[in-house]
Amino acid sequence: MDFYQLNTFYHVAQRLNFTRAAEDLNMSQSAVSRQIEALEKNLGLPLFNRIGRSVSLTEAGYVLYKQCEQILRLVEGTQAAIETLKNLESGSLRVGCSSTVGNYILPSVVLKFIRKYPGIQIHVNIDCTKHMLERAEAGDVDIAIIAGPIESNVLYVEPFLKDEIVLAMGKNHPLVGEDDILFDSLSQYPILVRSEGSHSRKTILQHFARIGWDTISTVEFDTTEAIKQAIIAGPAIGFLSKFSIHHEVQCGLMSMYDHEPYAIHRNFYIVSHKGKHPSPAMLAFKTFLRKHGIFYV
Template sequence: MALNFHQLHIFYTVAEKGSFSMAAQALHMTQPAVTMQVQSLEDYFGTKLFQRSTKKIELTEAGRTLLPFAKRSIDLIKSTDVAMSKFTHMLEGRLQLGASLTIGEYILPRLLGPFSREYPSISVSLKVMNTTQILEEIFGHQLTFGLVEAPIHHPDVKTEVVLNDELMLIVHADHPLAEQEVITLDDVQLYPFILREQGSGTRQVMEQELQRVGFGTDRLKIVMELGSTGAIKSAVEAGLGITLLSQAAVRHETALGIFKVKRIEGLTFTRHFYSIFLQAALLPISAVTFLTFLRERDLKAWL
């Protein structure tokens, strides 16, 4: 019997989780299958790797010795996938991911075209949903990974920055601020303002930057709070107020001359978009290829 990476990955996950059942859940395997693979690894080395009791499991001295080598092997495989993803243009497979609303509706559609032209044999399945739903499907192994607008703080979830974004002041082309060269917060608070709902990523970014300069949202003339970017765009187009949105979300309206995109002097509303996936998961090469594409390409021309 030869040593194989699959067994090392299972061993490492059991050690990290401290439980065969939790490792089985993380790996989307049955508990007996996990136990069998660990036993095979113990047979290969001719020694016990875990001390088992009714309440808990602990690494033996042999297990503690093997653990850093198992981690290095996992890290090496991940690095290998990233390095080789640059050359896999004839790769075949299915890319299955979830994306939160702004990313799924306004960012990814512009990126999937160039990606598909470069990797024509990878088919894409995209679900647009909120972050909570994406997490549920990742934990349920229905999705491989997701792209979201805020970091996820969960011990079983790996979060990595893959894209950067900036919110800008969006005004109707007929608005008094549309032709004004320099716009200050004092100017902004003179006009009706439309906000995203409490808890949205867009609103959090706006509030954090305003808080940095000591400006509370209560000083704005808030006329409505809406639960989607599309609703806010419609309200601005109807002349109901001004807002802050991702420039990528209003590219079409800007090109048609409906909106003007402006900066507020002294403020920068930057944010990150994150990939999220299970810590215990080894992403398929199609997913690694797509994430490498996002990290290493100059995406500005498409956004």
């Protein structure tokens, strides 16, 4: 059935007058009559009784009229819902991110975004870079922010921000205040790193190998927060993102060394699946991220 024919039928059925229905629809009476005739032909049943100048619904016409009421209400509701999506008054967004972004960068950005677009529902999922990359490639999230470099045939990849991984230790660690910390001095203390799948772990171990520290002994933790608490308790050291220890350094709980060879640089990227059509909410969030990114690549 043709929607426009149904709409025309509904107006005629309401008015029981072809002339007035044509005026309502801003159509000629002959055009209205042709659409009704085509609809009756398509259905194989008459929809109106025409006795002289009087018009009334047949039994089939009455059934169709009641159905049209529901159909047109649904169409109107759908149009209204689409408009709210277009106007960013509603919508949902699944955001995936690696732990550094998810725990220390994204929360403030998301809060600013929902203050601007309160009708959009956001679900943030945090996982290690390896797992989040897999989810992004599977299309399980609308957008992801993860560390790179990223090589993928199915993802759009856009630079977001720079990160710096630095040597961190507790405020009372014996090495605090040393200007030149040698490898032999570091190797006397537990060096704490994230577990397998973490991009920071991979970056740190690659850096160790490049500068000849490939024999260094490490202790693995699943989370950055666990590493931070162990470092504060001491004596231990770790290589952590500047973003993750900003508060502790400001409060005097930690010291950091951000000069060679203790500064390790990496980049974070915004990724989305090439096969997924971007929703208005996703496009708005991407734009928001670009405006609120820090230290762009």
